[in-house]
Amino acid sequence: MPPGRPPRQVDIARIAGVSQATVSVVLGGNRAGVRMAESTRRRVLAVADDLGYVPHPVATRLASARTNMIGLYTFRATFPTEVADSYYPILVGVEDAAAALGQDLVLFTGTAGERTQSAAAIRRVRVADGCLFFGRHVPDEPIARLVDSRFPIVYIGRRPELGGRIPYVGADYVTASADLVARLRELGHRRIRYVREADDAPSSQDRERGVRQAGAVVTRLTGGLPADAVRSWLGEGVTAIVVEETDTGAAYTTVRGAIDAAGLSIPDDLSLAVLGRPPGAAPEVTGFEVPYRAMGGQAVRLLVDLITEQPTTPQHLLHCPPVPGATIGPAPG
């Protein structure tokens, strides 16, 4: 082979003595309707093999077939350390499933730019056949464009936006949160306080809904939490605190700090549970596992179904297995 450019269909065509279009048809795996003389087929295939031909992915894509690339878009610089606990396992799940399905993965790095910047950034995902999105919030406009133009996307995490038209694979926080509070009730706790962060997102709403269903009273954190606040809750009869879990782990850290400052001991004076796993969580903290890895894998499979137009269920909520832990106990008294 002459060093230089890789072989193209025209090269094969010239050598095999057929037209470039014929080469395309043979190599394309004989589309329905088109039938080749077996001898032609063989000849083309032989030459292609000889030349070490491989289709140019970009041209293939532009001519509107597939690239077998799926995107993963995160709205900030990827590998942000503060979301490592969720991002890594998701990435692993996505990678594994993508590899299993023969898809390459394109990591799109969101720019922190202005509106138009971000629209441009998001439109880049069109190189891929479809794209996974991951982030607490949705930039409605660019996502709406994608959805409107029927570009396949799947969100990792529940998304109620756009009138419920966004496909997603999320975690069933409502059930997991309600179950956790229910477990506390079984342990005799009657007054249960739920502490959540200020920032809102579907995952926060779902957790709150779950704990409310199970009868907990909600406090929204805006700033710190003095030890006195915890003491006064106890005074009101509160025997258990449940805290939200987010990437920052702020609620957990804050509450734990206030409990320590109040000189209370867990779980004797007070039970403590987390709606997830605190960052770097020791196994003794009671809570539940968020199935990040499975979410990533499932999201890939959903996306590929969407791309290949398989009939499928476009929205999934995955079960969060409970983590028993040792920070809850029977209600005192």
Next chain:
Amino acid sequence: MPPGRPPRQVDIARIAGVSQATVSVVLGGNRAGVRMAESTRRRVLAVADDLGYVPHPVATRLASARTNMIGLYTFRATFPTEVADSYYPILVGVEDAAAALGQDLVLFTGTAGERTQSAAAIRRVRVADGCLFFGRHVPDEPIARLVDSRFPIVYIGRRPELGGRIPYVGADYVTASADLVARLRELGHRRIRYVREADDAPSSQDRERGVRQAGAVVTRLTGGLPADAVRSWLGEGVTAIVVEETDTGAAYTTVRGAIDAAGLSIPDDLSLAVLGRPPGAAPEVTGFEVPYRAMGGQAVRLLVDLITEQPTTPQHLLHCPPVPGATIGPAPG
């Protein structure tokens, strides 16, 4: 905007009353030589903004500009657990640098397939502007094709293949290994045994070269290592063992096992050092750090230099900082 397809240059052209080519020129940032009437420029820009135009990345690429995507090719299914210790930090370094340079990252998953399969797999990387490679061994033919066709690639890890024409960013194992043995000599060790695995690769050769330079005697492991072997080394006057470090950590595990079986205590009876960090390494094991993250970042910068045809040094070896640890001590006696 009508939902449906995203705006293209023709759409802008029609509305602005200019030709599509003019739109391309204006949007392309006014190539050298071409000058536009300011009014035309403004009009085109305004319409483009209005329509929310963003160039179609695939078409852009096919028409031979850049995609701002760089590839990362690993020769096995990505995220293989056994190389996690090296793969993750490399990935983080690559991601960070790519994001900083405004490049998207395409993760190419190697197929375990046959020769031609792998050639096909490797040619996929051409979607990107350039590609990073990572793996102990080089599949010469496909890589040669890439290099011959002047497609920019950078290996993570030293690569002497193809007559030294492969750009790379590696670790300076020779120096780090020699230094480690030198440290043992300073502690009074005179007979030092180096135990390496059977598989060969540049990283293995470099480590071996380093320890040989510093006067260690080499044993190549093929199978297990009986406790007797270690005892007989001691009988010959050996007071320190240095082991190779690879992704599997096999040499370390094997040697450590043999030492334990021989009932020897570290570092009193025997000093032990590792040319790297054993998987899940406790900090007390003496060795050195492989700067994986920096290698990943540096590789990206090199690749982008190559892509943009900046003058640059195409081969780098990075320093490996020593880890003092506590498994070496003065030579007994």
Next chain:
DNA sequence: CTGAAAGCGCTTACAG
């Protein structure tokens, strides 16, 4: 059964 043509959306010489 196979070829010629048009088109995917862009860039890049080359003419006016």
Next chain:
DNA sequence: CTGAAAGCGCTTACAG
């Protein structure tokens, strides 16, 4: 200063 043309490498109707 701007337009018309060709081309990137492929796929997909549509003719023969």
